[in-house]
Amino acid sequence: MRRRWMGILARASAAEIEERLRQAPPLPPHVRLRGPEIGLTMVRGRQGGDGAPFNLGEMTVTRCSVRLPDGLVGHAYVAGRDKRQAEWAAVLDAALQSPALRPTLLEAVIEPLAAAQARRAERDARKAAATRVQFFTMATMR
Amino acid sequence: MSPALAPGFADPVLETQRCFRALLEAMSRPGRLQTVATALEPPPPLGRAAAAVLLTLADADTPVWTDAGAEAADWLRFHAGCPLVSAPEQAGFLLASTAPPPLASLQAGTEEEPHRSATLILQVTGLEEGDGWRLTGPGIESLHRLRVQELPAGFLAEWTANHARFPRGVDVVLCAGDRLAALPRTTRIEEA
Helix, strand or coil, X not given: CHHHHHHHHHHCCHHHHHHHHCCCCCCCCCEEEEEEEEEEEEEEEEHHHCCCEEEEEEEEEEEEEEECCCCCEEEEEEECCCHXXXXXXXXXXXXXXXXXXXXXXXXXXXXXXXXXXXXXHHHHHXXXXXXXXXXXXXXXXX | CCCCCCCCCCCHHHHHHHHHHHHHHHHHCCCCCEECCCCCCCCCCCCHHHXXXXXXXXXXXXXXXXXCCHHHHHHHHHHHCCCECCCHHHCCEEEECCCCCCHHHCCECCCXXXXXXXEEEEECCEEEEEEEEEEECCCCCCCEEEEEECCCCCHHHHHHHHHHCCCCCCEEXXXXXXXXXXXXXXXXXXXX
């Protein structure tokens, strides 16, 4: 559950999140525990998925942790340098942990974002599919 | 994680620099009071100065020992990212809010590397200049007086032994509220 909504928030831009929040009930006020702050993290990889781990390179991440009045703590790490996105993601993470707020927020924010991301992925997949080359076909065309 | 996790520094870069400067002044002028200007509200029993010093100095490479309880330990682990150890002799920094572990049991460095020693941050109820202990040594022109309220019994005897093993030894930072004073291992203390 939490993993899914954090993944969706990490892929959504700050503008998209704010757009959805305008149509949702207001979020409770929050206190910043840490950040939002920008830093680097090392991305590690494995060749073929099961080889020895190696350092692929560093990437920029922005992290933020917030607390709501009822003591719920939300954390967010997002790729890039968008502090607003990190803060919104952290606040939403905290609010989504509250059983009272979760259903409305899932419906008003997370599901529309997920649908938009799925549409975008599908469009990109279609564009890519249109340029697909069938080498087998070319060889047997003559 | 504790539900009542408290915020850390609002502006980590500037506030840790300011706190580091205060510590530097305190260490170079033993016994002089420095005020740590911060709006930090650490979980009790951590005082403002003691918490600011730890956030400034502790990081992932410095094992920290503390007797301040689970809430303070969670707060430190989250904001400073430091490993917490349960044995005082393994720690690089120690925060004692009540009676500290014996100074002789802490890391004192070696003759070749005296900087590999522990720093004890000791919370006391009050610090007052111009009265009390008579401090002499490097960084003090002739004599400096400092009154420390409610120090654990036997501290002066331990301090004399700590001073005698120079260059090895432990440095102490005394904190009360948002004020702090340092006792580097070179300082001699005489009872008033």
